[in-house]
Each structure stands twice: as structure tokens, then as C-alpha cells.
Amino acid sequence: MANDHSANPLRPRTGRGAASNLAGRFVPCTSTREGDGWETELEPLERLETEAVEEKAKSIIATNRSPDLPFSQSINPYRGCEHGCIYCYARPAHAYMDLSPGLDFESRLFYKANAAELLERALRRESYRCSPIALGSNTDPYQPLEREKQVTRQLLQVMQRFNQPVTIVTKGQLILRDLPLLAEMAQDNLCRVAISVTTLSNDLKRRLEPRTAGPAARLRVLETLSQAGIPTAVMAAPMIPALNDCELEDILSRATGAGATRAAYILLRLPHEVAPLFRQWLEVHYPERAAHVMSIVQQSRGGRDYQSDFAQRQAGTGVFARLLQQRFRVACRKLGLNTGDEGLDCSRFRRPPRPGDQGDLFSL
Structure with missing residues (x-):
């Protein structure tokens, strides 16, 4: 049985995005707390601590x-x-571990302590064929936990030794900790970084992405990386109808001024439990426009909250989606973004010798 720890009505939690611990889709039975009407005041929300599990x-x-x-x-x-x-x-994905995609996803974290060891083993296999590795395609590799666990840094150190190309997408300022390492890889065309800038509004950022760096800080990160010679891109994602889509051109312009040479955008995606969680979030933070936002989302998703078809899941369909795509293309053309090929160099990949390998004999 899964428990939804939120009491009605839904209320925002300071520093958290989700408004509830909505049960995952594999849970057969759930329970909720309901008010009996006798309360004169709402109970204070209990503090939600972050737990990290190896x-x-x-x-x-x-x-x-x-x-x-x-x-x-x-x-x-x-x-x-x-x-x-x-x-x-x-x-x-948290539902596969019998945890909630809501508050559990933000507070019950897992770190892969043996990641660097597994990566080295994989890169040493004769069957491995080098192609760029995307670091953080789901969760952010530079989220706050990285400061303590340093799993991302250890992975990058392995990649540098093997000349393994890597692409990174992040919202975190912590990436600047690894600036020297990334700059060295970039000199050999082995590294590219994209900074996700969802909004330029601090107020919307606090509600939408509560524990991320602010918009100005992300633009400074983009500028610092660019000045260090690291190819950079901006991810204007997700674009949310009637919330931040009006900022698309401004985001691209500010990012270009900070040194970005490439850009991409994604229309809001609401797979599985994300849809009800996002609806709850709208009711808590923007009740006056919740229906309007979801109406445009559904117009762009074939009448549903989400469609997973590869052909349209990133950009959507319909009038709004086509207009957003045209705006993006026009802005990129005006700003000179996405011109030329900036592919990474896979030809440098090598397997460095280990102590005791026969190759060591020739270095004596």
C-alpha cells in the first residue's frame, strides 16, 4: 500500500516541486488523508529530508x-x-522501485557508487565501439548530491583517460568545479555542454525548479564555459504553453550573448505520472490559468496529456506546436545558432595501459 503524505487541500512545500507523493502506476492500493471539516487551521507540513542510498x-x-x-x-x-x-x-522511473514519482523522486535519491569502475570495464571491452556518451540524459549529473558523492567527476576522469567523447546537459553551477578537466577535453574536441534555461523569471524558476540555480547564474555558467573554450549550447526546455513559451526568443538571445553557439527546445512532455503531478502543481501555483495551459497542451498532443510517438514527442503537433517551431527556427537564424557541424572526435579513443600490461615493457 502506498501512502500519499499530503493532506487536502494541496499546498506547496518550500524547496520542493511536487505537491504530493502521488502513487506510482504499479501500486495496487493507495491511501490518502482527508479532512473531516473540523479543523480550524491547516496542519503544518512536515519537513521533508533528503535521503541518499548507495x-x-x-x-x-x-x-x-x-x-x-x-x-x-x-x-x-x-x-x-x-x-x-x-x-x-x-x-x-521511481515507480519501478515502488517509490512515488512525486516527493519521493526529489527526496529519496540513489547514487551509483561503482559507476567509474563499471565504465572503465565497459570501455576496455574489445567489443566496445566509441561514440559520444550523453551524461545526465534523465536526472541532472550536477544535482546537489554530486558535491558530496562526486560520481560525475569520477566518470569524467575515466573518460578523459580513454579520450571518450562526452556531452553534458545540466542546470547546476557545480559543473564549474570540473572546468579545468572539461576544458582539457574540449581542446581535443571531446566535450560539449548544454545548459538548460527554462525561464528568465526568478519567481517562476522557484516554483517550477525549486532547487536549481537561478537564471542569471546559469547564464554566467554558460559564459564561463564558453570563455574556457568549451563548446556550449542552450536547452530552452521545456516550453510550457501560457507559462514560459513567451520567453523563447529572450532565452535564446541571452544565451547567445553568453557564448552559446547551438540551441534546442522541447515542448512540455507529461508521460505517465508526470501528467497528474503537473496538474496538481498548476492548481497549487497557477489555478487561474491551469485549464488554459492544459487545453493548449492537449491541443498539441492529439487531444491527450501526452503522446509518446517518436515523430512528435519532442515538438508536438497542431497550431501551437507549429508556431513554436517556426519561432525557434527564425530566432536561431537571426542569432546565428546551429550553423556548422560541431561533432565530437571519436578517432582519439584509446585504451590506456594498466600496471602489469605487456605494453608497459616498451615504456621502460
Whole structure:
């Protein structure tokens, strides 16, 4: 039985994105707390602490053949994400562990302590064929937990030794901790970083992505990375109808001024439990426009909250989706974004010798 720890009515929690611990889709029975009408005041919400659990992973590189993704292999150092972005499409994965995609996703985290060891083992296999690895395709590799666990840093150190190309998407300022390492990899065309900028409004950011860096801080990160010679991109994602879609051109312009040379956007995606969680979030933070937002979302998703078809899940369909796509293309053309090929160099990949390997004899 899963418990939804939120009492009615739904209320925002300071520093958290979800308004409830909505049960995952595999839970057969749930319970909720209901008021009996006698309360004169709402009970204060209990403080929700973050718990980090070590996970011994069996493998570390995930592969995909999705035609709408720009990478074929990826690594996620963490399960769950303390950033608490309400729209995160990785939330439903927590249901596979009998945890809620809601508050559990933000507060019950898992880190892959043996990730670097598994990566080195995978890269040393004779069957491995080098292609760029996307770091953090689900949860953010530079979420707050990384400061303590350093799983992402350890993975990057392995990649640097093997000359393994890597792409990174993050909202975290913590990436600047690894600036020297990333700059060295970029000199050999082995690294590219995308910074996700969802909004330029601090107020909307606090509600939408409660534990992330602010918009100005992300633009400074983008500028610092660019000045260090690291190819950078901006992810204007997700674009949410009637909330932040009006900011698209401004986000792209500010990011270009900070040094970004490439850009991408994604229309809001609401798979599985993300849809009811997002609806709850709208009712808590923007009740006056909740119906309007979801009406446009459904117009862009074939009359439903979400469609998973590879051909349209990133951009959607319908009038709003087409207009958003046209606006993006026009803005990129005016700003000079997405010109030229900035592919990473896979030809440098090598397997460095280990102590005791026969190759060591020739270095004496």
C-alpha cells in the first residue's frame, strides 16, 4: 500500500516541486488523508529530508535507438533528482522501485557508487565501439548530491583517460568545479555542454525548479564555459504553453550573448505520472490559468496529456506546436545558432595501459 503524505487541500512545500507523493502506476492500493471539516487551521507540513542510498549498479552505459535523440548511449550517475523540477520526464522511473514519482523522486535519491569502475570495464571491452556518451540524459549529473558523492567527476576522469567523447546537459553551477578537466577535453574536441534555461523569471524558476540555480547564474555558467573554450549550447526546455513559451526568443538571445553557439527546445512532455503531478502543481501555483495551459497542451498532443510517438514527442503537433517551431527556427537564424557541424572526435579513443600490461615493457 502506498501512502500519499499530503493532506487536502494541496499546498506547496518550500524547496520542493511536487505537491504530493502521488502513487506510482504499479501500486495496487493507495491511501490518502482527508479532512473531516473540523479543523480550524491547516496542519503544518512536515519537513521533508533528503535521503541518499548507495546503489551497486550492474552496468553503467545505457543504449537507445530512439530516432529523436541525438545520442545512442548515455550514463545517469543518479536516480531521482533533488532539483525537484515538476515537469521532469524521469519521474516515472521511481515507480519501478515502488517509490512515488512525486516527493519521493526529489527526496529519496540513489547514487551509483561503482559507476567509474563499471565504465572503465565497459570501455576496455574489445567489443566496445566509441561514440559520444550523453551524461545526465534523465536526472541532472550536477544535482546537489554530486558535491558530496562526486560520481560525475569520477566518470569524467575515466573518460578523459580513454579520450571518450562526452556531452553534458545540466542546470547546476557545480559543473564549474570540473572546468579545468572539461576544458582539457574540449581542446581535443571531446566535450560539449548544454545548459538548460527554462525561464528568465526568478519567481517562476522557484516554483517550477525549486532547487536549481537561478537564471542569471546559469547564464554566467554558460559564459564561463564558453570563455574556457568549451563548446556550449542552450536547452530552452521545456516550453510550457501560457507559462514560459513567451520567453523563447529572450532565452535564446541571452544565451547567445553568453557564448552559446547551438540551441534546442522541447515542448512540455507529461508521460505517465508526470501528467497528474503537473496538474496538481498548476492548481497549487497557477489555478487561474491551469485549464488554459492544459487545453493548449492537449491541443498539441492529439487531444491527450501526452503522446509518446517518436515523430512528435519532442515538438508536438497542431497550431501551437507549429508556431513554436517556426519561432525557434527564425530566432536561431537571426542569432546565428546551429550553423556548422560541431561533432565530437571519436578517432582519439584509446585504451590506456594498466600496471602489469605487456605494453608497459616498451615504456621502460
